[in-house]
Amino acid sequence: MINTKRTGQWLQIVVPREWDGLTVNQLFRETWQAPKKLTHQFRTENKILCEGNRVNWNLPLTLGTTLQLHLFEEEAPQFQPFYQELSVLFEDEHVLIVNKPPFINTHPNDPINENNTLINAATFYLLTKGESANVRQIHRLDRDTSGAILFAKHALAGAILDKMLEQRKIKRTYIAAVHGLLKQKKGTLNMPIGRDRHHAVRRRVSQSGQAAITHFQVIHENKQKKISYLKCWLETGRTHQIRVHLSHFGHPLVGDTLYGGEPIINRQALHAAKLEFFHPFTQEFIEIHAPFTDLPEISKMIDISKM
Structure with missing residues (x-):
């Protein structure tokens, strides 16, 4: 597991053995496979420090040194906040996993006139916690399908998780x-x-x-x-x-x-009963089970925790 700690708007990461000798450029382009536009933004806006100093993107990293990434800046919400009780299955500074009930859309088809969706509710939830409300949906479920849905809380987490989903690294x-x-x-x-x-x-x-x-x-x-x-x-x-x-x-x-x-x-x-992936920053294995919120005729027969 990679040692990380949030300090204000910055994430501190202690360089692990598997990053020893990599450059920051390689970390973004090869390890995280971040989009070019986002990588360019981190580079030009000096959003990465090493031991408190502006990092050289082309110098090898050293085991045990500390990187600081500016990840948690305030962003205007892309979706209207809408109150609805959320069943949160897992949450940290980077990701939010919610147990979606049936009969609600994952995201609005018309962002201006439709606000009673799960991503609107997630936006409201984060605002009430004083967090940036620009939540990013990684995958979706049909309106009448229930279960675990994964959201990212900031742009880099969203980009890494999108790539992981594309590469079938999220089960x-x-x-x-x-x-x-x-x-x-x-x-x-x-x-x-x-x-x-x-x-x-x-x-x-x-x-x-x-x-x-x-x-x-x-x-x-x-x-x-x-x-x-x-x-x-x-x-x-x-x-x-x-x-x-x-x-x-x-x-x-x-x-x-x-x-x-x-x-x-x-x-x-x-x-959607179970979600499994390795955390994009800590590399901790995340395994989340989502209990049924309805359909007792099924939930009584299936022990989701043993799947």
Whole structure:
């Protein structure tokens, strides 16, 4: 684990063994893979010090020396603050993980006229704590899907986490209840997904679509009701990916009427149950479990903490 400490608007980092001999330029471009524009901003605005002095971006770092990064400056919020109770699963100076309830959008489709979304609520939450309110969403969940969502609190954390998500270094595990009993108890659905030309919202499996890979494993069955409970994890993050794949596979989500599910519950039975990644600054392994806030008929059968 990397030794870090916040001091006011600065983050102090003690150079670990794995950074010994790297330059700050390499740290930004290779280790963190930060965007060029953001890297240029840190360089030109002198936002990095070494032992209290302006750093030379091209000199090797030495084990045990202290870097200071200016990360926590005040920013105007990009989204209107909106009060809603948040279930915070994990939080530090860099990231915020929230257990999203169903029936709320992750972000506004119209930022001016829509403010009752999860990112608006996260903005309000941070403002009440006296923190910068320019929260950054790393991934999203459909309106009726519940579970863990990851936000970044500042630009560098957002950039690193975006790259980690792109490189599949953030693992998201879902619980899904589907119609039917699966003959194949474990497998991978590797089918490209594109828009449905005949429906504004629907997606479909399409050879001309974007690559999409979903892994699944049956973890429980209700043979009487012919419902299977699956653990699913993604290698890609296409819109409606799990819903489209499982419907095409012949086992639509319970409650997902858009993709052939029966409305025996009031939403699609999909929950983002677990989030795993290595912290972008401390390298601590973060493993977060998100409990169900509804659907007791599922939560009583599935112990999320053992996933």
